[in-house]
Amino acid sequence: MTAPADLQQLAVEIAREAGELARRRRSEGVSIAATKSAVADIVTEADREVEQLIRDRLARARPDDGFLGEESGAERGTSGITWVVDPIDGTVNYAYGIPSYAVSIAAVSGEPDPATWDAVAGAVFNPVSGELFRAARGEGAWLGDERLAVNAEPTAAGALLATGFGYDPTTHAGDLARVARVMPLARDLRRIGAASLDFAFVATGRLDGYFEPGLQPWDHAAGALLVEEAGGRVWREGGTAVRRLFVAAGPGLFDRLWRAASGAE
Incomplete structure (x- = not known):
């Protein structure tokens, strides 16, 4: 079975490429493609284009893996690994030009069902700030060369x-x-x-x-x-x-x- 670190590296590489495409499309202007669950729940043309890029890169690198994407649904694989993808998380921010959006890519062990899978690697990339957060199961979470740690306790102020x-x-x-x-x-x-x-x-x-x-x-x-x-x-x-x-x-x-x-x- 592929090591979590190798899956993490692939997620990082694709997230960076996908994020750059999202950032470039934002600078060119946003076109709303559709709404989903409600009028406020929008899909941009960039969401679809970025997800297709991610799907193509993953299919080329790991053709036997499954895929679950926000815009294109689930497809089971045969390797035991499924990729779970949000091409542009924060689409409303993206559409309004608020610089808080991200490409999110995770590799999970098992079927495309969060009740049964085990996440093994992932990357979250904000192409505006340039920050890329990454993790592999058992190997910590990182931002660049900095190993991340949650706050153990809130301050006295709450x-x-x-x-x-x-x-x-x-x-x-x-x-x-x-x-x-x-x-x-x-x-x-x-x-x-x-x-x-x-x-x-x-x-x-x-x-x-x-x-x-x-x-x-x-x-x-x-x-x-x-x-x-x-x-x-x-x-x-x-x-x-x-x-x-x-x-x-x-x-x-x-x-x-x-x-x-x-x-x-």
Whole structure:
């Protein structure tokens, strides 16, 4: 079986190439291709082009692997490895010119089902900042030559947290109620708009914790591995795809954040 480090290296190389294409297309102007689950849930032409580039590069390098992409769906392979891809995480930011978006690529062991797979390698690349976060199972999470570590404990001022809100308006009341439960733990709250970067920032210690319902597999496959390899914890509550809750934090905060975000206290 291919070593996690080799899968990580491939993810890094393709993420950089894909990110450069996304950045170039953004500078040329964004064209909205379609909407998905709601009017606010958009797809740009660049999303589709970038995902096709990633898919082509992976097929050339590892033709027996499976693939699960945000824009093109799932395809099973025969190698036992599936690639889970978000070509542009933070599409609304991308469309508006907000420099918080990323290419997210993960290699997982097993079928394209997050309930059964084990993430083994991943890369999250922000082509605007040039930062590339990477991880391989058992080998840590990294930003360049810096090994990443989550914050063990929030400061006395409270935890710096991030969250996100779904596109379905019927979920917004629940989202706001969740924020109200969590705020006693927080010194402040951030809404970055790209789940892969939220996870990456927890892994680097730029955030103490992150919580959000409704994430899709490509939203968390690479980012959750970053947090775990940086010494943090990630939890996924069951339920429908829209209401499923993710929580990520360092060990000193995780239990309290989970209880508040999930309503268990």
